[in-house]
Amino acid sequence: MAVIRDVMPAFELFQPSSIADAHKLLKQYGADAWIMAGGLDSFDWLKDRIKKPKVLVDLSGIDELRGIRTTDNGIEIGAMTTLTEIVNNPILRQSYDLLPQAAELVASPQIRNQGTIGGNVSQDCRCWYYRGGWPCYRAGGNICYADTPEGRNREHAILHAQRCVAVNVSDTAPALIALDAKFVIRTSKGERVIDAEDYFIGPDIDITRLHILQPGDLLTTIRIPSTWARTQFYFEKVRDRNVWDFPLLNVASAMALSGDRIERIRIAVNGAAARPLRLKAVEDDVRGKPRSVATGERAGQLAVQGAIPLQFNAYKIPLMRNLVKRAIGGVQEATWTSYREP
């Protein structure tokens, strides 16, 4: 088990002040470079001395990567925009409240002040065997310590596990998928714009990464189209400690109603697999149906089809079923929110 040490391994630190400079550095150092946004994930790795990059590229000095801007077709968020800025942004609150709702449930206020949207969607998984520095599949080895008869896998995957059973724990990722966000990536071949759901990959595609970024690539911007602005949003996160924890599961949905019928819907969950899952089958099934408990019930059943529990996480199946049911059918109870200055 890794022991936290205060002294990080030596690396060369670069603090570029423009996207162009950052990209040049990332191209130059390739796989030897470590990108640091807010540093909340990075410092764990570095202080545990598990990841030992030769070069660290700190993006905090790049103003171009910060800020929330309205565009002709929606809104654009710089990858280095903090979660607190997202939570407090009036335009997001007014039209795209799903994202602030999700961002507000990330960790603690201090972490949200430092953590960025780009870092939150690109963070590594929290499987303790992997984070402990053991040679599991995700670390390039040949075993999953969590998927063993005695492995501690209460927080792990129930869907799409393949060798590795770690899950993605981003809260903002499913919200961005539900909002049909586009991620803008600077690659060596130029700018690439992809759908939010395509930004994430599971162990079937690459067992060592949770996203598509290759060495040299940089997530610069997240664009949210106006397609889902001011529709009905639902975000719910279930965690062990409500004051500060990663999700066991979360669900995000954006829904446009026509009367009582669901006209359009996008729904995604996270914490169930190594990538946030857009529930297309659920979307197709509930489209045109009334927004009701019965529809939600059916959607919940559909959402967990194919789920395979591990030794200690079977609870996630009814949990996911109920979260999806509540996201579709609605819920009477108040959801948890953090304190905000009046």
Next chain:
Amino acid sequence: MDFVQRAVDPWGQNVPIHIAWFLIQVAAIAGLLFLIVHVIYLRYFAPKVPDVAVPPELVARTPPHVPRHSVASRLYHWIMAASMLTLLFSAFLPKLGVEFDWVPIHWIAGAVLTVAVVYHIIFATFWQDFWSIWPDRADLLDAWRRFLRFLGRQVPPPRRFPKYPLENKLYHGAIIITGLTAIATGVLMMSRVRTIFFPRNPYFFTDSAWGFVYVLHGLAGVGLIALVIVHVYFAIRPEKRAITKSMIFGWMDSTFYLKHYDPERWRIETPNSSSLGKPPEA
């Protein structure tokens, strides 16, 4: 330079985890180097195959299409080839940056190959001439004579080939070693992923024994890269095309047969059930 990648397991043991991935490129380069060397050898150094006087009665008795591979053998060969190529591509393309969901493809192709090989072993042992694919004294003596003649020494000429030349037999031997190693280790490794065959059991071996299994599987895999490159190269060479065609149609041309093969060492059954070549001694 480490050929095996190692890691420290939770119990503090330094264990092997798999081969170093640069061996993929090493194997591919080795296979390609073999081709280049062989092409140069054929172009500048190889002696011409001497014309052999074939008795007219033997020519008359030889059917125009000499049967070489049965339908079952051909089917086996192509199933094995398809599964082997699938296994190699699904194993190594992801390591070279081509990303796709390779694990199910890999274990399904592995299962197909395993069944095919088990079938082949049984079929070859009980229904085919089992020893025809193994090198014998005559093969070794002929190979030695070829080598001496290549050096310019005056020795009796080697005989024409039996059904399988020594090169074929040696290649088959190399495939047996690498293929069976890959299959045996692959079957064990199936207990580490979710398949339809048996429940996962990652504790079947210790970490270091598992590491050994992974290293063996990797070595067999990269060995097969080189072997498959060599095999495909020979299959498409013009002078070997008759052999390749026989793996498709089941027969080879009688002219090719009489020029390259010794009817005494590869007796073929004629339609009236008498074999060509010298009658077997009573």
